[in-house]
Every structure is written in C-alpha cells, then in structure tokens.
Amino acid sequence: QVQLVESGGGLVQAGGSLRLSCVASGRTFNNYAMGWFRRAPGKEREFVAAISWDGGSTYYADSVKGRFTISRDNAKNTVYLQMNSLKPENTAVYYCATPADYCSGYGCSWDYWGQGTQVTVSS
DSSP states (O other), rough: OEEEEOOOOEEOOOOOEEEEEEEEEEGGGSSSSSEEEOOOOOOEEEEEEEEOTTSOEEOOOTTTTEEEEEEGGGGGGGEEEEEOOOOOGEEEEEEEEEESSSOOSSSOOEEEOOOEEEEEEEO
C-alpha cells in the first residue's frame, strides 16, 4: 500500500518562503515520478510541479516557474517543494502524488495521493 505524507505547510507572509516535504512508503520510491498539486478555496485541483524518478527532469506550471523548485532525495524517500516569493493567490492545500506505473513526470496518471498540507499566504 503506497502512502504519502506531506508536511511543511503553514502561515507565511507574502514574499516569504516555505518548503514542503512528502515522505513516501509502501514501494520502491526511486522507481517512480512524483508530483505536487494544489487546491485553492473554491477552485479545482491544479498541477504545480513534477519530477522524474531520478530527478533528471522537472516540470512546472507556468504560474510557479522561477519561484518554486521541486526536488527529491531518493535515499530518504522524500520529495520536496521549495516555494519562494509566495503570493496570497498561492494559498491552497498542497498535495503530493505519484503514478502507479512508470511515467516520466509529464502527463502521468496520478494514482496515489497524500492527505495534503495547508499553505496560507497573508498579504
């Protein structure tokens, strides 16, 4: 059973930074891509960033390029999302996800999800 547990959310002022973490268990972590998504109040869930199994390829939503960085530490079964220059519109519940099958990180079927961590950016 694949389990994903996010942490690192919180309240931050606009312009500040947060680093989210997601620890995976239940299978060989370094065989699979990982992704971050978010759901803002009253909006649908949207893609934020993804990373290939070896960290060699990363993908970002246009809205976060240059401010957010996804990375992974396969020795720790952990994927990170470094978020800089945060804006109030980045307020959302952030989820990590991983596909059931091999995928590069782009256009994956995201089959397993964590419970989410709340990020609130005050103006």
